Amino acid sequence: MPHAPAGRRSTPSTSQLDHVVIGGGVVGAAAARSLAARGEQVLLVEQHDRGHEHGSSHGATRISRMGYTEPDYVTLTQRAWDAWAALEAASGRTLLDRTGAVDHGRPEVIDAIAHALERAGVPFERLDLDEAAARWPGLAFEGHVLAHGTAGRIRSAETIEALLDLAASDGAALRFGVRVTGLDDHGDTVTVHLDDGIAVTTPSVVAAVGSWAPTLVGEVFAGRGASLPAIRVTQEQPAHFPSHLPDDAWPSFVHYPLDGGDVYGLLTPGEGVKVGFHGIGPVVDPDARDRTPVAAEVERLQAYVARFVPGVDATAPALISCLYDNSPSDDFVMDRRGPLTVATGFSGHGFKFAPVLGEMLADLATGGVPHPRFAL
Numbered sequence: 001m002p003h004a005p006a007g008r009r010s011t012p013s014t015s016q017l018d019h020v021v022i023g024g025g026v027v028g029a030a031a032a033r034s035l036a037a038r039g040e041q042v043l044l045v046e047q048h049d050r051g052h053e054h055g056s057s058h059g060a061t062r063i064s065r066m067g068y069t070e071p072d073y074v075t076l077t078q079r080a081w082d083a084w085a086a087l088e089a090a091s092g093r094t095l096l097d098r099t100g101a102v103d104h105g106r107p108e109v110i111d112a113i114a115h116a117l118e119r120a121g122v123p124f125e126r127l128d129l130d131e132a133a134a135r136w137p138g139l140a141f142e143g144h145v146l147a148h149g150t151a152g153r154i155r156s157a158e159t160i161e162a163l164l165d166l167a168a169s170d171g172a173a174l175r176f177g178v179r180v181t182g183l184d185d186h187g188d189t190v191t192v193h194l195d196d197g198i199a200v201t202t203p204s205v206v207a208a209v210g211s212w213a214p215t216l217v218g219e220v221f222a223g224r225g226a227s228l229p230a231i232r233v234t235q236e237q238p239a240h241f242p243s244h245l246p247d248d249a250w251p252s253f254v255h256y257p258l259d260g261g262d263v264y265g266l267l268t269p270g271e272g273v274k275v276g277f278h279g280i281g282p283v284v285d286p287d288a289r290d291r292t293p294v295a296a297e298v299e300r301l302q303a304y305v306a307r308f309v310p311g312v313d314a315t316a317p318a319l320i321s322c323l324y325d326n327s328p329s330d331d332f333v334m335d336r337r338g339p340l341t342v343a344t345g346f347s348g349h350g351f352k353f354a355p356v357l358g359e360m361l362a363d364l365a366t367g368g369v370p371h372p373r374f375a376l
Contacts, residue, residue: 016041017041017042017043017200017202018035018040018041018042018202018203018204019035019040019041019042019043019202019203019204019205019206019365020042020043020044020045020190020192020200020202020204020205020206021035021042021043021044021045021205021206021208022044022045022046022180022192022205022206022207022208022209022216023044023046023055023207023208023209023210023212023343024044024045024046024048024050024052024160024164024174024176025046025055025056025057025160025208025210026057026156026159026160026163026350026351026354027057027208027210027343027346027350027354027357027358027361028044028046028206028208028209028343029044029160029163029164029167029354029358030163030354030355030357030358030359030361031206031208031343031357031358031361031362031365032044032163032164032167032172032174032206032358033163033164033166033167033170033172033358034358034359034361034362035167035172035206035362035365035366036166036167036168036170036171036172037166037167037170038362038366040362040366041171042167042171042172042173043172043173043175043200043202044164044167044172044173044174044175045175045178045180045192045194046174046175046176046177046178047177047178047179047180048176048177049176049177050164050174050176051157051160051161054286054323055210055211055286055323056210056211056322056323056324056325056346056348056350056351057156057160057351058156058157058322059156059157059268059320059322060155060156060157060268060269060270060271061153061154061155061156061266061267061268061269061274062153062154062156062266062351062352063101063151063153063154063252063254063264063266063351063352064077064080064081064084064096064101064151064152064153064154064252064352065077065101065103065148065151065152065252065254065352066078066081066101066117066120066122066148066150066151067101067103067113067117067146067148067151067254068113068116069109069112069113069115069116070116071116071119071120072371072373074116074117074119074120074122075120076353076356077150077352077353078120078122078150079356080352080353080354080355080356081150083355083356083359084096084154084355086355087159087162087163087355090166091162091165091166093155093158093162094155095154095155095158095159095162096152096153096154096155097152097153097154097155098149098151098152099151099152099153099248099250099251099252099266099267100147100148100149100151100152100251100252101147101148101151101152101251101252101253101254102132102136102139102145102146102147102251102252102253102254103145103146103147103253103254103255103256104132104141104142104143104144104145104146104253104255104256105142105143105144105255105256105257105258106143106144106256106257106258107143107144109256110143110144110145110146110256111144113146114126114146117146117148122148122150123148123149123150124146124147124148125146125147125148126144126145126146127145127146127147128145129141129142129145131145132145132147135147136249136250136251136253137245137249137310137311138243138244138245138249138250138273138309138310138311138312139253139308139309139310139311140307140308140309140310142257142258142308143256143258147251151251151252152252153252153266153267154351154352156351159354163354163358178194178195178196179194179195180192180193180194180195180216181193181194181195183205183216183217183220183340185220185223185224185338185339185340186201187338188203188338188339189201189202189203189339190202190204190205190220190339190340192205202339203339204339204341204365204366205339205340205341206341206343206361206364206365207340207341207342207343207344208343208361209342209343209344210323210325210343210344210346211231211233211286211323211324211325211344212286212287213228213231213325213333213342213343213344213345214228214231214344217340217342220337220340221337221340221342221376224337224338224340225337226335226337226376227376228333228342228344228376229327229328229329229333229345229376230328231325231326231327231333231344231345232283232325232326232328233283233284233285233286233323233324233325233326234279234280234281234282234283234284234323234324234326235281235282235284235289235291235321235322235323236276236277236279236280236281236321236322236323236324236348237276237281237293237294237297237298237301237319237320237321237322238274238275238276238277238301238319238320238322239274239275239276239298239301239317239318239319239320240268240271240272240273240274240317240318240320241272241273241274241275241305241309241312241313241314241316241317241318242272242312242313242316243267243272243273243311243312244311244312244313245311247267247269249311250266250267250273250311251266252264252265252266253265253266255308261277261278261280262277262278262279263275263276263277263278263304263308264276264278265309271318272312272318273309273311273312274320275301275304275305275309275312276301276320277297277300277301277304278348279324279326279330279347279348280297281294281297281324282294284323286323289321289323291321293319293321298317298319301317302314302315302317305317324346324347324348325344325345325346325347326345326347326348327344327345327347330345330347330349331345331347331373331374332344332345332346332347332350332357332373332374333345333374333376334357334360334361334364334370334371334374334375335364335370335374335375335376336364336365336370337376341361341364341365343357343361360374
């Protein structure tokens with residue numbers, strides 16, 4: 001962890017803490033960074049190592065796009081687009097490669113995306129199938145096609161490091177390999193028990209724990225008369241496929257097949273083109289998953305890629321295992337009760353909003369109100 005630069009305050013002691021952030025994935029890192037930047041005294045604790053592969057944030061790339069059917073999310077992507085630029089400036093790192101994005105498939109979905117983008121003033125193009133195939137020869141298209149330039153590829157692993165480094169430079173203490181074993185709600189404060197025997201009492205806990213939210217904070221919220229929605233934790237298995245094309249041939253892409261289901265993809269430089277079915281994996285315990293691929297799903301993914309992603313070698317998948325913390329509506333869950341703020345339910349589409357989610361959680365933890373769509 002870098003040392004605080006000269007002129008910045010020192011790392012807070014436990015007696016000085018304003019907030020304990022639980023979770024060192026992208027959402028927790030963004031919350032810690034936003035709080036520390038406001039002058040709050042912050043401790044971040046993460047049960048796994050820094051940059052671990054056990055949750056929903058690992059891997060080198062994620063999609064950034066504005067192609068939503070719901071105006072709330074389009075507005076949030078616009079805020080996020082500006083926030084990514086500000087994060088790049090603050091960190092001195094390139095975090096977003098502006099490749100553009102293409103959506104295709106079921107006409108009713110593509111038309112709804114076009115309507116939402118038009119309402120928000122986001123420029124986009126409608127293309128016919130021949131135009132799309134000529135522009136992106138690595139993909140095969142069906143249905144309607146839409147492209148927009150305010151989209152790209154997030155350097156996700158670098159983003160987490162940038163957020164953690166910025167949090168630390170503003171005085172946040174970062175602890176990894178330390179598991180929270182329990183929370184005691186005292187009314188105005190919470191005591192956080194750690195597995196190294198330390199107990200920290202604080203007026204604010206931000207539990208940015210994704211798949212672990214039900215077991216870690218469910219009882220505390222229930223004791224305050226609020227129930228978390230049923231978070232369904234699934235093990236997803238996208239894969240990287242070797243590309244036949246140069247890197248600049250690949251946009252980020254989302255396909256809504258005419259026969260149902262959603263598929264996403266993007267290039268991960270040096271690893272291949274990542275393609276995955278969205279939110280269809282088996283339900284798992286986040287502490288006890290074995291990462292074993294489902295053979296039938298691997299075959300189904302290869303068959304899809306052979307048909308719709310001709311620019312890669314469908315016979316050579318490098319399988320990936322990741323977690324989704326799915327809410328019943330696929331909406332995020334971010335709210336506060338007393339001293340406890342929760343963040344979960346990101347449903348496989350939260351990473352693109354990370355800098356804004358950090359600000360929203362910092363607002364909640366310092367007395368703000370939740371976004372009505374994400375409230376309990």
